[in-house]
Amino acid sequence: MMKKLMLIVPSLVKGGVERVVSNLSKGLSNYYQVYVIIYHQPIEYDIEGELINLETPTGSYYKKIINTFYRIIRLKRLIKKISPDFIVSFMGNLQPILTLAPIIVSVRNNPDFFTWQEKLFLITIYKLPNVKKIITCSIGIERKLSNHYHLQNVKNIYNPINFKLIGDKLLSQKPLKFEYILAAGRLHRQKGFDILINSFARSSFKNLIKLVILGEGEERKNLEELILKLDLKNQVLLLGAVDNPFIYMKHAKFFIFSSRYEGFGNILLEVLACETPVVATDCETGTSEIIEDRKNGLLVPPKDENALQSVMEELFYDQKLYERLKANTRKSVEKYRMENIMQDWISLFKEVYHS
Missing domain, CATH: 3.40.50.2000 (Glycogen Phosphorylase B;)
Incomplete structure (x- = not known):
């Protein structure tokens, strides 16, 4: 029986991270039962597997605060229902981490350009014990997270080309x-x-x-x-x-x-x-x-x-x-071919599963 993989991304709007999630869903569906979780519309990339929209759109500052709690609650319910073996979050990492479920998070940009809140999360929330691995998309980011922000469980996996x-x-x-x-x-x-x-x-x-x-x-x-x-x-x-x-x-x-x-x-x-x-x-x-x-x-x-x-x-x-x-x-x-990068992800899941 295939293990279950949950990929979380805020939306599937046309963008680099969203395209990576789309590619991963296609490449990894040969090895895992894939669920792609989004917080809101739009959906501009196709995915392989089951797509679930939590329907918690962005809005005013007040709405963002309310949606933080909604997303945590809905994610917790979904995780309990699906019981995934692996959860990977791409952007919008705060809410998946705060479900306290074992999780892999991805950092996709140079952290030196993060807001002060995002930098605060790096040195606090990202160090919670349920964060099993932090995945970067460049060695430069990996080094910064390890050397400047003192995060220990960091690993680089490059983005795939389809x-x-x-x-x-x-x-x-x-x-x-x-x-x-x-x-x-x-x-x-x-x-x-x-x-x-x-x-x-x-x-x-x-x-x-x-x-x-x-x-x-x-x-x-x-x-x-x-x-x-x-x-x-x-x-x-x-x-x-x-x-x-x-x-x-x-x-x-x-x-x-x-x-x-x-x-x-x-x-x-x-x-x-x-x-x-x-x-x-x-x-x-x-x-x-x-x-x-x-x-x-x-x-x-x-x-x-x-x-x-x-x-x-x-x-x-x-x-x-x-x-x-x-x-x-x-x-x-x-x-950077899909088949090469998929093997990097499979090796990561094996490492996390046996840790």
Whole structure:
């Protein structure tokens, strides 16, 4: 009889963590009976297994406090009913931990950029005895949690690439009729799209190619105003969320990852799997674990508009550099295949089960 695995994530909105949960549900369903628990809508990724919505949406500060208790109560009832062998929480970790059930939690971003409340949780709640393991998605985060926050039970497991899914998506038609460079992600200050737009505005190639940005978020209005201010309305396009970002990745001349900080940079794996060269900010955690400078991409310091402009121009004009990077893209991320990462999770569950 299959052991039961419960994966908890706030929602299945289009995002990096949510895509990881979707991939894990598919990869691990061959070995476990999978339950995916979400707190609220939307549901924009499909999963394998049983999906359960606790229907406790976010809202006002008061509602968030009330929902904390609702979620704990409903999770406790659900855990009692399903009796899972393993529980893994991705984001929104407070409530699953406070059920006091044995749990594995995942930290997905650089903790130095957490709010003071989140940092407080790290040095208190995350040290409760029911937290059996803390999983990171980059070695940089693992080291920070161990060395700076004195957490002992930390282990890194990289995010998987679903090569089959990407391969199927790349059968679609070319999405745009013009040449473009690409960026994608939540329209959030963390992602540095304002830095990218300013760098693009100063580049010598801004009238030779368009900049396309995929994704939605609270920074849309600010970015639209910046685009108008820089007179780039026809050259910088905010296309919003799309169903198939991979086909945009495949046909982009190159991809720009402009984050101010990042946990891992899952999108870099997907872009490289689509055989597209990358310019990426060398964030304190994550990026340099994926990008080897001048082998499968180019690294620049975060928040440096001049450096980003210079490196984009170099990649745009230097055809030999471009071809060399492109030739190394896909093979540099083969180790992140689903089957490899699933074995890392299976080994983790065996370790926890026997501890």
